[in-house]
Amino acid sequence: MNLDAYLAVRRRAVDCALNRYLPKENVAPATIHKAMRYSLFAGGKRLRPILTLAAAEACGGKFAHALPLACAMECIHTYSLVHDDLPSMDNDDFRRGRPTCHKVFGNGIAILAGDALLTVAFEIAARAKPTRRYSMNDILREIAVAAGSRKLIAGQVADLEAEGKKVSREELRYIHENKTAAMITTSLRLGAMSANANEKQLRAITSFGRALGLAFQVIDDILDVTQTTEKLGKSAGKDLVAHKATYPAVIGLEASRAEARRLTSSARKAIADFDHRAEALRGLANFLLDREF
């Protein structure tokens, strides 16, 4: 399959849906809707929503049923970036090659824009349809737990608390599992749930997500060390300078590459029983691994 074309089509569909779901820039108060859209339409890869759509496809579901959940996850991802970039958090001035939200709109509006993106995610999720196996309560709980204080926010807290300290491999794994892998796993699970996946399918998609999510973060850490600022669109080597917990810093570059390969292969194995409709998921796993070697 042509993965580039696959990704481009889905990226456009997600962008188009997000544009429909979000209040327009001129809706009052315009400042907040400008700030939300500034960060949401900043050229993101839409990886998480595409994973939702691909998981739905792998389980025989309908694109339209997965789309609101896909978009909800992208809004949550963007909110977490807006808040992470704030001066009292990671203090980043650039993101995807552009000034961060608080550099453009100020800290107060950036906090509120993050809050509003998190909230609109749930408004968008309310467009989803429950299935025979999964109620709206199940879907709502799935999203709120992944974005909550024991997953996404737990990872961010552990990351904040690890700054400037020597971090063990286990602590690093905890950060990555919660800050990145949990949201990727839930993006995939929501796609499966929207497709009324059976228990075995959902279990396989969950294992795929855990391995892929960790692989993704290991690769992100490697990229930060090996690539230039221009290519990344954010300050390269910044994590090392800030003594942030990264895989290359903790286990070295070569061991990190081996770990990324191992995790990717383990992700692919988890969905070995799926038919051709899982080709996109398999391709995505390879694509993420290849993007920096």
Next chain:
Amino acid sequence: MNLDAYLAVRRRAVDCALNRYLPKENVAPATIHKAMRYSLFAGGKRLRPILTLAAAEACGGKFAHALPLACAMECIHTYSLVHDDLPSMDNDDFRRGRPTCHKVFGNGIAILAGDALLTVAFEIAARAKPTRRYSMNDILREIAVAAGSRKLIAGQVADLEAEGKKVSREELRYIHENKTAAMITTSLRLGAMSANANEKQLRAITSFGRALGLAFQVIDDILDVTQTTEKLGKSAGKDLVAHKATYPAVIGLEASRAEARRLTSSARKAIADFDHRAEALRGLANFLLDREF
């Protein structure tokens, strides 16, 4: 009816449920759960959740069905206070007589604690049961819209942008309607929805909420001018000093009092057709009006 006893019983039930719904202080990462609980259990009056419970009662619903929605609204209310108090927003050092969340835990953790309280609200809402007339999608949308960028957050943005400027009566009403009245109205509507209220009941509860929500904020503004710091638990007169938009500043103290009385009477009229089960709602409206005259 003995309103003090009524309020005390419900306040305890809400506190107890919140304690059950929230991760314990020692759940990892402990910092975030300590910060969430510090702000959530700071002696709040639990007005919004009590309104949810009272609206459910007025519509003949069950206490247990309204309780998760009541608690979800209190979490959202607390998150909004935590973020409002931040240095880049209202910059408040005290709230309910105690140092604010960011004074105790730092700005980074306070932002995350607010995020986590907003997120856990939706996790708690997932415990609610849909009724014949209201699906979980309806309930979810109701909460997300009230807390979103066209209501709660819109009010906060307008409030931020009004600071130091001369504000008209219409602009002030916009801030109050969105920042305060929308959340109070939705707290009441959720109670009615959990009770499977019919269209007429829901409409009456909505009108009650809009009038009561505005009355509440007018009275809050009056209190800020007329009461001492000790009694309020926050810095009295602070709104005037910061040239914040308040009713006494815009229309004067006596006209504000008349407006509060007018709104309270209009709230009571909206639910005139309800039977004795709405006694608590009627009592609450008077209680809010009386607390400062």
